[in-house]
Amino acid sequence: MRHLILLLLVAFVTSCASTSKQEVSTTETVHKHGDATFTQHLAGSKLLVTEKGLFSVEMEIPAKKLMVGVNTFNLILHENRDRDMRGAKITVTPWMPEMGHGVFSPLTVTEKGNGLYEVSDIVLVMGGHWEFRVNVKWASEEDNVVFDFPLVRTSEGYDYIKVKTPAGFDAVLGTKNPLKELKPEIITKNGKTVKVFTLTVKDVGFELFPDAPMMGWGFDGTIPGPTLRVKEGDRVRVVLKNESSGKHTMHIHGQRKPILMDGVPYLGQKPVKKGESYVYEFTAQNLGTSFYHCHVDSAHHVDMGMYGAFIVEPEKEKFTYDREYIMVLDEWTTKHVHVQDTDDEDAGPEKQGAVSPKKGTQPEHMHAAVKRGKRDYYPKTHNPHNPVYDTFTINGRAFPLTEPVYVKEGEKIRIRFINAGYQPHYMHTHSHRFRVITRDGSYVNEPQMIDTVHIGPSQRVDIILEANNPGIWPFHCHRLNHVANDHIYPGGMLTWIVYEDYKATDEKKDDEY
Secondary structure (H helix, E strand, O other): OHHHHHHHHHHHHHHHHHHHHHHHHOOOEEEEEOOEEEEEOOOOOEEEEOOOOOEEEEEEOHHHOOEEEEEEEEEEEEEOOOOEOOOOEEEEEEEEOOOOEEOOOOOEEEEEEOOEEEEEEEEEOOOEEEEEEEEEEEOOEEEEEEEEEEEEEEEOEOOOEEEEOOOOOEEEEEOOOOOOEEOOEEEEEOOEEEEEEEEEEEEEEEEOOOOOEEEEEEEOOOOOEEEEEEEOOOEEEEEEEEOOOOOEOOEEEOOOOOHHHOOOEOOOEOOEOOOOEEEEEEEOOOOEEEEEEOOOOHHHHHHOOOEEEEEEEOOOOOOOOOEEEEEEEEEEOOOOOOOOOOOOOOOOHHHOOOOOOOOOOOOOOOOOOOOOOOOOOOOOOOOOOOOOOOEEEEOOEOEOOOOOEEEOOOOEEEEEEEEOOOOOEEEEEOOOOEEEEEEOOEEOOOOOOEOEEEEOOOOEEEEEEEOOOOOEEEEEEOOHHHOOEOOEOOOEOEEEEEEOOOOHHHOOOHHHO
């Protein structure tokens, strides 16, 4: 009997041990790396072993996803005998491998005990491919690991403007993407009024279209930069500050001014380095639509988004209209790899910034991997910039991130086109006509009504469109390969004319009229 009871007790204990082991195995997974054994302690976390096999690093992400904006995640560290690592020094670097750039703001690592470290204040400036490069120092040992997240999106997805089309389909018309307009500070100088604008150049991360991250330089941190609007005869002062990784100037295109105020490097000024500033001041004399842009290594810097609208209004407007839109047109390459210049002319590529081509592609622009050549015909020459454009934008974004043109029946709409790029564009309206009223800021007498207008590089064209045909109508460049994102149609230089009170259910077939 005693033997029977003993056997039952042994069986019971064995059963309990087996059950306990099974329960643990549902939350812990054993990983082998060489002679070391590591345990994954949190269900749903991601465990990686460091390059030399010294440590395991386990990443736990709240809500199981990273997003554009501010993020927090936990790291659990163990050494090769699977013991908690206390007092480790951890450095985490968010990095975009295709862009060759990292995060723009510092993050915080806080030790919570038992090998748990919280990483907070992680600011991801745009969607796309992100890496987290983790360096671990513990006692006399040091090792690294990289966590890879190929697709990071916005927290709530894109705030698309959606409609039901007359044909019964759900369609996206774009997103809200209004241009910023900068209000001047009004000061008095020698008894005269001066309008003062302050613009700060910053490194900018954004998306050309969904999942197409791009690094650029932006006046006031936006691409395009904010619109500057003044009146004819105003005294204007623009203070340019530089907080970016490059050197810049500001040229206000189409305005008469002294040579020291024109922004041409080495002719009127030195390029503005990081931490420096320069003041431009002149009287606004030339009317109409124009724009400003960087004039340092112009083809490259303007291609990185360094432009914005500059509007000089007359004392009395010749034309009447109900609404105004500005469309800055440009073209981009999604394969652009940017490397900033340094002050050290003899520096090798390792000191000129990171170069990281996109996987499977050959970048169309890359600084030379050898010492830069010199030319003796100007104080400074620059590396070649020969992009192949595959994305076309209105106000810095390609469809479906462009913003529709909203109208009401009977309104007159003024649209100011600015071609900040290097290719001609032919903007076309469906089922609407318009009249050209200015070219390069000057009034013109073109009475004919047309539906397509040519805007060449650096040119500005103002039109007035009559909203006389309710509906939802495409508005796009009619070089149709420009209505694409990375060669995929539709996209690119496409937006829509949208009547605010239009309902697709009210649409009638032609034979019903």
